[in-house]
Amino acid sequence: MKCEIFLPEEIKGEVKQILPLGGGCIADVKKIIMQDGRKILYKIYSRTIISETEANGLKEISKSGAIRVPKVIYSNKNILITEFIESGSKIKNTYSDFGKNFAKMHKYYSEYFGFYEDNFIGETPQKNLPKNSSWTEFYFTNRLLFQIKLAEKNGYLSKELKNSFEKLERRIDSIILDEGQASLLHGDLWSGNYIVDENGNACLIDPAVYYGNREADLAMTKLFGGFPPEFYHAYNQEYPLQEGYLFRENIYKLYHILNHLNLFGYGYYSQALGIIKSYI
16 A cells, blocks of 8 residues: 655655654654555654754764664755564573673763754753853853743743752762763663663664763663662773762752643643752
C-alpha cells in the first residue's frame, strides 16, 4: 500500500507502511518501512527548530565515537528523520558496557561550557550561549536562574521559593565544584531516553546536548529511579568521580525539577523547594 507522507530527496523510493510509535507531548513518531525493505524513524515536532537542534545533538554525540546514536538522515523545520534502530533484549553486559561507554563520551571535551547553539529540554528552551569558561557561572545563570525566572513568569515563584533561591545563590560557589573538563553531555538521560539495539547495546536518543560538568549528566540518570548499580560501577571504573559528588548531586537534579515545575505545575514545587533548603 502506498502511503502519502513527505520524504526529502535524500530518501528515494516508495513507502510501503507507516507504523505509529507515539512520542509524547512534543513529537509524533513513526516507523516507516520502504518498499525495498529500508526502515527509518520519522519524527514530526509540535514546534519548529526542535528537530534541528536534536539532529545537531545526535551528530555531536556521534563525533565522540563512544556510544551509538541514530544516524541523522534529514532534518528541517519540524521534521527529523533518522535510521531506525531495531530494539533488542538486554544482555549480561548491557548496563556495564553502557556505563563504560557513557564515561568515554564524557571524555570528549570542549574548551568552553555550553554549546554553539541553544536547544531544548523537553519543550523548554535551554540556554547554551554565551559559552563560558566558568562552570559555576554557566550552570547557575543558564540553568538554575533561567528556570527560576521562568517559574516567576508562570506564576510558580512563591515568596518562600524566591527567598530560598536568593540564599542558594549566595552559597552556590561553595556547593558547585568549579573544576574539571567541559565534557560532552547528553543533557537529558533517563530510562526513557535510551534504547537497547539488536546486539544488546545501549543507544542514546532524544538528547539536549551541551558541554558541562559530567556530574550534571549522572545526576539526571538518578532522577526517575536510576540505572542498575553495574552502570555506575562501570562508569566510575572508567572515569572516577571526584570526592563530594553525592553532596552535589541534588544541585544538578534541581535544574530538571524546576523544569518539570514549569512544564507540569505545582506537583514539583515541594521537591524543588526541598532541594534548595537542603543546601541553605
